[in-house]
Amino acid sequence: MIVAGLEPGQKIPQHPEGLAMYHFLEGTGWVNVEGERFAVGPGATVITPAGAKRGIEADTRLAFWAARVP
Numbered sequence: 921m922i923v924a925g926l927e928p929g930q931k932i933p934q935h936p937e938g939l940a941m942y943h944f945l946e947g948t949g950w951v952n953v954e955g956e957r958f959a960v961g962p963g964a965t966v967i968t969p970a971g972a973k974r975g976i977e978a979d980t981r982l983a984f985w986a987a988r989v990p
Contacts, residue, residue, distance in 0.1 A: 921987040926978035934975035939989040942966045947982035951975070960984075 926932070926949070934952055942951065944964045951958045951966045952975045958966060960982075968974045970989075976982070 921985055923983065924986055925981065925983045926976065928978055928980050930978050932976045934973045936971055936973050937968070937988065939970040940968050940974070941985075941987045942968075942976070943985045945983040945985065947978060947980040949976060949978040949980070949982045952977070 923945075926947075942960075942965065944960045944962060946962055948959070948961045951960050952973075953966070953968050954972050954974075960966065976984075
């Protein structure tokens with residue numbers, strides 16, 4: 921598990937990865953999973969299936985926990 925953050929306007933480009941969980945601690949933004957866009961903010965949790973393309977975009981300063989299952 922890691923704690924990560926993005927500044928407003930920063931992005932993590934879409935990329936395929938293993939099963940993962942993201943829990944958002946502060947800020948607002950978007951998670952893109954296989955072409956679907958989900959709004960996220962404090963308390964939101966997103967679980968992405970193995971092999972799914974996902975990316976994150978920050979509207980404001982965004983802090984989150986990320987955990988991957990190998």
